[in-house]
Amino acid sequence: MRRLLIKKGQVVQIPGETQTKAYYVESGLLRSYVIDQKGREYIFMFAPEGWLIADSTPPELPGELFIDALEDSTLKVFEKGTEHNNDDRPKLIKRLGVLQKRVIQLMSASAIERYEHFIDTYPNITQRVPQRMIASYLGITPEALSKVKGEKARGK
Amino acid sequence: MRRLLIKKGQVVQIPGETQTKAYYVESGLLRSYVIDQKGREYIFMFAPEGWLIADSTPPELPGELFIDALEDSTLKVFEKGTEHNNDDRPKLIKRLGVLQKRVIQLMSASAIERYEHFIDTYPNITQRVPQRMIASYLGITPEALSKVKGEKARGK
DNA sequence: TGGCCGCATTAATCTAGATTAAGAATTTCA
DNA sequence: TGAAATTCTTAATCTAGATTAATGCGGCCA
Structure with a gap:
């Protein structure tokens, strides 16, 4: 198990790899995402301090997620399928709950309901990432999020 | 750990409970789903033989899923958080992959793409549940699924 | 310091899928 | 078996959110 120090913007994993790893975020903020045929980007998950981030594609298939850093971060890297992962069983269960x-x-x-649920659940992250990434996480366009926020502000 | 024999249509779990259980399906077919304020039903997951089905809501919160049987089934019931769950770690990881x-x-x-992915991934289940439940799983209405299938049949 | 690029906002139009409404086919069970 | 309930399909209309396009605003760094 290695420790890794990465800079904002740095990519730690790209799709296509079969020996993907799991990353425990000690500090900073990562995200995982896919890019479709049309070049559209969909954020699958944010991982701030204390979170585990990984591509859960079955090990026999090529991974499908990009993982990169939205802030300078320090990580612990886990090879998957090794016994020590047993201590992060609660983290797996937490991930299941979130998903x-x-x-x-x-x-x-x-879209509005999803946005409100998001700011409840991740109030801190809201300040740390651009609006368009929140839209991407919610599965809507930045324009739609902008509209929604406007409507909410001027009295729903 | 108990074994449970249930009939088609029987409900094994309702939302609001905090001590939810996990069910391993030995034979038959279960589903988990939510019902929203407007009475609309959304199927979260199907669980045929060999699958584990459970509400993964964090244990301190009330569960949000219904679980019931779509066929006569036999189950093994697990209390969560007990040590023996360690052998189903691979099942947890499989669930993460699916989610x-x-x-x-x-x-x-x-909708079309999701439907095609569904019939690829669960060809058997397609025969075993009504169309409207597949629509519900896909997040579309039965009418929309009907249209999609029609278009696909008469040459896409 | 000024030019550029990524980000946010607003507005006009477009579209996938929702809603509503019937009718036909199929299942259920007294 | 036969009536009621459930399921499926088709079609007309409606709408949330996508798309496209234009404008303004910082921040960054050469």
């Missing part, structure tokens, strides 16, 4: 919520929101909530 | 894919699809793929 369950995320799927349900994407299916059942409007 | 990652699901989030990315919900954000970036059209």
Whole structure:
């Protein structure tokens, strides 16, 4: 298990690799995302201090996520499938909880509702990343988020 | 750890409980889903033989999923947080993989694309549940799925 | 210091999928 | 078996959010 120091903007993982790693964020902020055929970017997850970030694609398949740093960060790198991962079992379960919520929101909530849930759940991150990345995480365009925020401000 | 025999239609878990359990499906088919304020139903996950199904809401919060049987089924019931769960670590990771894919699809793929991915990934389930439940899983209405299928049939 | 680039906002138009409404087919079960 | 309930399909209309386009605003660094 190595420790890694990375600069804002640095990419730590790209799609296509089969031996992907898991990163524990000691300080800073990372994100994972995909880019589709049309070049559109979709943020899958933010990982601030205390979070684990990884591509959970099954190990026999090539990974599909980019992972890069939104701030200077320090990481612990885990090779997957090694026994020591047992201590982060609670982190896996936490990730499942977040993803369950995320799927349900994407299916059942409007853009406004998803935005409000996001600022409740990640109030700190809101200050640390550009608006367009929050839009990307929510699955809407920056323009739509801008509109939504405007409507909310001037009395819903 | 108990074994449970349930009939088609039987509900094994409802939202609001804090001591939720995990169910390993030995035979049959279960689903988990939410119902929103307007009474709309969104299927979160199907679980055929060999799958683990559970509400992954953090343990300190009330659960948000219904779980019921779509076929007569036999289950093994796990209390969460007990040590024996260590052997299903691979199942947790598999669930993470499925959810990652699901989030990315919900954000970036059209209804048609999601439908095609679904029939690739769960060809058997397609035969075992009504169309409207597949629509619900995909996050679209039964009408939209019907249209999509029609278009696909008559030469895309 | 000034030019450039990424970011945010607003507005006009467009579209995938929702909603509503029937009708036909299929399942369920008394 | 037969009536009621559930499911599927088609079609007309509506709408949240996408797309496109134009403008303004910092911040960055040569």
